[in-house]
Amino acid sequence: MKYHNYYVYIVTNPKKTVLYIGVTNDLVRRLDEHLxxxxxxxxxxxxxxxxxxxxxxxxxxxxxxxxxxKELKGWSRAKKEALIAAQNPEWRELNQEVGGF
Known part of the structure; x- marks a missing residue:
């Protein structure tokens, strides 16, 4: 079986009031599409x-x-926020860290 890279990701808006969860095989391309x-x-x-x-x-x-x-989409907003904060406590934009814009 051949394996590839697949990403589950959370993006937000500039005011950080909306969370969007998605899955992709090309995170940089997908971030560019969102932008x-x-x-x-x-x-x-x-x-x-x-x-x-x-x-x-x-x-x-x-x-x-x-x-x-699907699991993350079923979570409450508070649980999603805690997941983000555990890895990214300052809620910094990570786009450039993965090669996105």
């Missing part, structure tokens, strides 16, 4: 300007990544 869609109402992340990376996890198996995405 390009910022302010465009045809997507949830675009409508709410969610393009600032706050948190991400790496998986080798797509099924595990999808399961984790």
């Amino acid at each position: 390009n869609n910022a302010g465009r109402p045809h997507t949830f992340a675009g409508r709410y300007w969610c393009h600032l990376l706050m948190y991400w996890e790496l998986f080798a198996d797509v099924h595990q990544a999808i399961a984790r995405e």
Whole structure:
């Protein structure tokens, strides 16, 4: 079985009032897509300007990544915030750290 990189990630808007959770096999490309869609109402992340990376996890198996995405989406806002704060206590934008904009 061949393994790839899959990412579960959380992005937010500049005011950090909205959280968007997604899964992708190319985190840099996906962050760029979120940035390009910022302010465009045809997507949830675009409508709410969610393009600032706050948190991400790496998986080798797509099924595990999808399961984790679904798990996180079912969490309360407080639990998601605690997850972000555990790894990124200052809620710094991580886009440049992963090669995004």
